[in-house]
Amino acid sequence: MRSVDVLVVGAGLAGLHTARLLAEQGFDVLVADRRRTLSTGVRTTGIFVRRTLDDFDLPDHLLGPAVREVVLYPPSRRAPVRLSSERDEYRVADMPGVYAHARRMAEAAGARIALGVRYAGSATGVVRLEGADPVVARFVVGADGARSTVARGLGLDVNRHLLIGAELVHPTASGTTVPTFHCVLDPRVAPGYLAWVIDDGRNAHVGVAGYPDAMRAGVRHLLEEFAARAPGRATPAGPVERRGGPIPVGGVLRRLACPAGLLVGDAAGAVSPLTAGGLDPCLRMSELAATVAGDYLRTGDQRVLRRYDGKALRARFRGRLLLRRLFAGVRSPAVAEAAVAALRTRAGRAAAARILFGDGSFPTVPIPDPEPRAS
Ligand SMILES: Cc1cc2nc3c(=O)[nH]c(=O)nc-3n(C[C@H](O)[C@H](O)[C@H](O)COP(=O)(O)OP(=O)(O)OC[C@H]3O[C@@H](n4cnc5c(N)ncnc54)[C@H](O)[C@@H]3O)c2cc1C
Secondary structure, eight states, X not given: OEEEEEEEEOOSHHHHHHHHHHHHTTOOEEEEESOSOTTSSOOOOOEEEHHHHHHSOOOGGGBOOXXXXXXXXOTTOOSOEEXXXXXXXXXXXXXXXXXXXXXXXXXHHXXXXXXXXXXXXXXXXXXXXXXXXXXXXXXXEEOOOTTOHHHHHHTOOOOOOEEEEEEEEEEOOTTOSOOEEEEEOOTTTSTTSOEEEEEOSSEXXXXXXXXXXXXXXXXXXXXXXXXXXXXXXOXXXXXXXXXXXXXXXXXXXXXXXXXXXXXXXXXXXXXXXXXXXXXXXXXXXXXXXXXXXXXXXXXXXXXXXXXXXXXXXXXXXXXXXXXXXXXXXXOSHHXXXXXXXXXXXXXXXXXXXXXXXXXXXXXXXXXXXXXXXXX
């Protein structure tokens, strides 16, 4: 039976980045993903915020034009609140390109990627895989998304507080718009969250997300309803792609690691409970995960795993978890109308600008100094 140091389950951004960092430390790393190609089944809009773009090296050619304008609409769509930043705040990435790049970087570091392979559970170090022979893994990294099977297999915490999102993506006639992020607070189509159009002059993403229990008509139907009269939506200038998936918004999970493995990315609940942004945490948290996993594999000292502490990370999200609860409570158009009216005031605009243009996407995680490299 094949043996590896680390099996990473999931070749999303969190899994590929963690795999690369562990392979760079000299470990034998295998990544398994149930998808047959990384260019299909994309589950994200791909908006990267300024802080991520500043801190991580994403190839420029994979990023769309910068977005500085945000328009917030109430359910009536009347008198929206416009906010402009002096800085480039967002760039929408070509996500298939980003995954291909992350895969190349992981492979260049020595990791192997097995596609069409599903994790089906593990016992005493032997991992059962559908689509491939079982492997013996010293450590398993669960990067398998919001509904992580690895988390269950390892007996770690699982996400219970999920939004569901869906969007349409299509090219637009190039250069015809000022890149703008339109956000609509309308509980009829996006209960507890937002509907959005982001058009950077190259591509438009039109989406809705909300609590599934309040989306009785179904997320696809609500998306169609929203898309039919979405503000700022340009006519498609090419094929329309569909994306969607669950978004964990209950905050970072408490129990993230055990001697058999750990969780990263959506599997760890590492998504901002307020903005639902999860791409920055994928990169930031993977660095801590790879450092801690590397130290543990080198030393065998289980105390090292305490540094991967969900409770400590979660504590830094208190304010955002509170705002999430308030956001979740916006279930009637009248309340949403009043909430946007509050954002028209000076204090409201300042608060909105802090959330939309601030630096607080995911707390910077102090990375402990690694132990000496594996021999
Ligand atoms: C509609 C939508 C829009 C979003 N837009 C943004 C945005 O613009 N900006 C932002 O910051 N965040 C956004 N998010 C959140 C963000 O996309 C996620 O937080 C992030 O992509 C999570 O990455 P990940 O690597 O943890 O998980 P994923 O990207 O979900 O990767 C998990 C991988 O695991 C694989 N897998 C699952 N189960 C198994 C198994 N049993 N065996 C093998 N493989 C398995 C899956 O095939 C998948 O490839 C959005 C989310 C949604 C749903």
